[in-house]
Amino acid sequence: MRKLSYGMNVTLDGYIAAPGDDIGWSGPPSEELFQWWLETERANTLSLYGRKLWETMSSYWPTGDQQPGATAAEIEFARVWRDTPKVVFSSTLGTVGWNSRLVASDAVEEITRLKAEEGGPMSIGGATLAAAALRAGLIDEYVLATYPVLVGAGTPFFTALEGWMDLDLVESRTFPGGVVLTRYEARR
Numbered sequence: 001m002r003k004l005s006y007g008m009n010v011t012l013d014g015y016i017a018a019p020g021d022d023i024g025w026s027g028p029p030s031e032e033l034f035q036w037w038l039e040t041e042r043a044n045t046l047s048l049y050g051r052k053l054w055e056t057m058s059s060y061w062p063t064g065d066q067q068p069g070a071t072a073a074e075i076e077f078a079r080v081w082r083d084t085p086k087v088v089f090s091s092t093l094g095t096v097g098w099n100s101r102l103v104a105s106d107a108v109e110e111i112t113r114l115k116a117e118e119g120g121p122m123s124i125g126g127a128t129l130a131a132a133a134l135r136a137g138l139i140d141e142y143v144l145a146t147y148p149v150l151v152g153a154g155t156p157f158f159t160a161l162e163g164w165m166d167l168d169l170v171e172s173r174t175f176p177g178g179v180v181l182t183r184y185e186a187r188r
Contacts, residue, residue, distance in 0.1 A: 002114065003121045004048075006130045007040065007143025007183075008157060015154035016127060021052070025149045030176040031073065033145060038077050040143070044084060045119055048111065048133075050126020051090035054100075057081070057125075062098050087114070089129050108136045131159040141185050142167065148178040 008016045009026045017023050029037070049057065064070060064078035086100035089107045096102045103110050111133050114122065124130050124139065133139050144157065167184035174180050 050129030053126035
């Protein structure tokens, strides 16, 4: 069975975006944090995206290596992002590119099927998609890069649960700028 991880940059008060889908609070990440995300992406064999995150990522990373001033890590991230197979879940998009396929049917059913396949680790991104996988008990690992900022409202990393879930801390690390990375595994 494949491992499924949900990881995002998050505010101290638990939001992945401020009102209006504003992610400006995160600013450019430190070189060390960006390198950590790059290594995580390298280990990933399949990325699952909800529509909004897909639109954000696909608007930049297909040509991220060609942007003026792109660092070596950004050039590598763009290459890895393009090469990694992706599944985009959306009932409103007509097509997707960049080594991706579109799924408009039941996301939980498809994620369950993908987890049951042989293969390496998968990541999931997008609050709505991750919430559906979380409620279905499909997420194995949670990764939060917590920024020292409060935004008060917006898109939460976690949605309401029907009950509590026990987690085990497997990594904790501090990055420049006061960003604290924590990784938790779901207790099964």
